[in-house]
Amino acid sequence: MTSASEQQHLAGPLSAAVANLCQRLQPQVSARTAAGFREVLRRLSAPLQVAVAGRIKSGKSTLVNALIGRRVAPTDVGECTRLVTRFQYGTVDRVELVFFDGRKQVLPFDVGGMIPNDLEVDFDKVSHLEAYLTNAVLRDLTVIDTPGLGSLDLASVKRTEQLLGAAKHRKPGEDGDDEPEVDEESGDLDDTSRNAVAGAEAVLYVVTQGVRADDQQALAAFTAATASREAGPVNAIAVLNKADTITPESVTGSDGDVWKAATILAEKQAATLKPRVADVIPVIGLLAESAESGGFTSADADALRSLAQLDDGTWETMLISADIFTTWDCDVATGTRARLLEKLDLYGIRCAVDAIKADPDLTAGALRRKLLDASGLAGVRGRLDAVFRARADGIKAAAALASVTALAHASGDPGERQRVHDAIEVLLAKPEAHQLRLLEALTLVTSGAVDMPDDLAEEVLRVGSSAEIGEQLGMKGRPHKELSAYALERAGWWRSFASFGATPAQSRVAHVVHRAYFLIWQQLRAQ
Ligand SMILES: Nc1nc2c(ncn2[C@@H]2O[C@H](COP(=O)(O)OP(=O)(O)OP(=O)(O)O)[C@@H](O)[C@H]2O)c(=O)[nH]1
Ligand SMILES: [Mg+2]
Structure with a gap:
């Protein structure tokens, strides 16, 4: 079966150039490498694959739901949260369990339209879940929900790594009929393909208050899981999630304001995580999910209106803790209050009641929009657009080139390796493909593979991570x-x-940066 996403077009001229290279090289390489190239071609024409990664319970699934605009990924406890789930565009809503042997089983959604929490299957045999959804957001972005990195559950970690790194489970017929033979012929194909077609091309990294020292390591673990592909500011952004749980009093300069405190903390974390990620953006995933995925209802708005009637003293007391909020004697039913807590938590409830007090005529729809504004989701979307969507062509093409190189290296045939190498060199020498070389140089510098003085590294980052000349300069x-x-x-x-x-490694980067400036100058001259 072919999903709609596979019929997508290439992301832009760079992807087209790499696709062209794969096609031209196919007859000149071994069957095994050619099979890998076909997989690269398939991936090039699919939407950008963004993995949502981070520690356990950092709110990844909640954020995935908010981004898709639908409460479909199970949050909190349950088995599904231990499985990688790939959310991609499809013409009909459908969820499939994919087993390690390639078998698939369609799963019904539960009554709430969510992926069921408890799966009655042999867990050891399940590779991951594929969810096809009609939500428009997925047309040009495939979102991969992952189990928490740093999880003690080794089996989950292994599954994540396997999925992010492997391309074992292709749809029947997708890769041509000779594929299974090649597979049997050489046990290496899976490894090769793992490098060639690693699952994620970009990462949205979810952290919560206080990046722990090993969060940096977790980010590196993602890099390892993406095989030949490095995560860097071109393809990685971070969010500081659960911003509502920050105690502003603990943050100097916040003036007691939660959002201001979150912004200050996010900036601090950016300093820790940079240049591995482009940015750290504060967000309240829970509010975003409730406001964006239909979770917030007019009944919730009514309950909040009743709460807005309470006198200030009672109200402030109730907001001291979740326990007091639900158990305090008041007209709104305890169950209703628990539901509000689940959807908005105390901070969201306070925001909503403040908004109602400021404007008692606020409709449920307008209140929902206020909550959405308060969640900071727009900021995350904006960065996703600026960092990922706008650069999807470059990101995908660079990932594909890394895959092609890895495939040629794994072939073990020096002649083949040289042919592929030469073809890539010819491609990269073209002015229009230079951006790829620049992305590669940028990644080398930001990952620390090539050591550069800070000011020069900063400059490489600036020139390489924008497509707009003014910004580049x-x-x-x-x-x-x-x-x-x-x-x-x-x-x-x-x-x-x-x-x-310069050292030899620096020199290679410097040549690329030199040429980038030269091409910018040429472009300016032509204007
Ligand atoms: N207060 C608050 N709670 C949140 C927020 N985001 C998520 N949560 C809660 O945190 C808990 C964990 O959320 P999940 O989305 O399941 O986290 P996860 O990272 O997917 O968890 P694992 O997949 O098990 O690693 C849930 O109870 C969410 O309701 C937030 O922004 N604020
Ligand atoms: Mg989860």
Whole structure:
């Protein structure tokens, strides 16, 4: 069966160039490598694959629901949360359990329209879940919900790594009929494909208050799981989730404001996690999920209106803790209050009641929008668009090229490796494909593979992570003439750095940066 997502077009000219390269090389390589290339081609035409990763219970599934706009991933306890679930676009809502032997079993949604929490299957045999949903967001983004990294449950971790790293479970017929033979012929194909078609091309990393020292390690674990692909500022952003649970009093400069405290903490965490991630954005996943996925109802709005009638003293007392909130004697039923807590938590409830007090005529719809605003989801969406969607072409093409290189290396045939290498060099020498080389250089620098002085690393990051010339030069809005002169000056500087003073590894990066500036200068001159 072919899902709608597989009929998507390529993300842009860079992906098209790499697809073209794969197609041209196919007749010149071994059957095994060619099978890998077919997989790369399939992946190139699918939407960008974004994995939502992070520690256990950091709110990954909640955020996935908010992003998709539907409460479909089970949150809290249950078996599903231990499985990787890939949410992709489909013309009919459908969930499939995928077994390690490639078998699939359709799962019915539960009464609430969610993926069922308890699966009556042999867990050891299950690889992952594939969810096909009609939600428009998934047309150009496949979202992969993962079990918590750093989880003590080794089996879950292994499954995650396998899925992020493996391409074992293809749909029948997808890779041509010769595929199974190749598979039997060589036990290596799975490993090769694992490198070639690692599941995630980008990562949304979920942290909560106080990045622990081993969160950095968890991020590195993601990198390891994506095999040949590094996570870096081009393809990784982080969110500081559960911002509502931050005690503002513990954050200097917050003036007692939760959101301000979250923003300050997010900036601090960005300093810790950079340059592994582009940004750390505060968000309240729970509020976002309730407001965005139909969880917040007019009955909830009515209950909040009743609560808004309480006198200030009672109200402040009730908000001291979740326990007091549910057990305090008041007209709103205890069950209703528990439900509100589950959907909004104390901070969301306070926000909603404040909004009602400020405008007693607020409709349920308007209240829902207020909660959505308070959740910070728009900020996350904005960054997803700016970092992932806008760069999907570059990210996908770079990932595919890394895969092609890995496939050629794994072939064990020096002639084949050289042919692939030469073809890639020809591709990268073209001005229009230079962006790929720049992305590669950027990743080398930000991952620490190539050591650069901080100011130079910063410059590589700036030039490489934007497609807008003003931003690349760090001179947004400045006159054309200034931009042009600066680009030329930096081109010259990087060229001499490449020749004098740089280590061989730095020199390779410097050549790429030099050429990037040169191409910018050429482009400015042509305008
Ligand atoms: N207060 C608050 N609670 C949240 C927020 N986001 C998620 N939660 C709660 O945190 C708990 C865990 O959320 P999940 O989305 O299941 O977390 P997860 O990271 O997917 O968990 P695992 O998959 O088990 O690792 C749930 O009870 C959520 O309701 C948030 O922004 N604020
Ligand atoms: Mg989960």
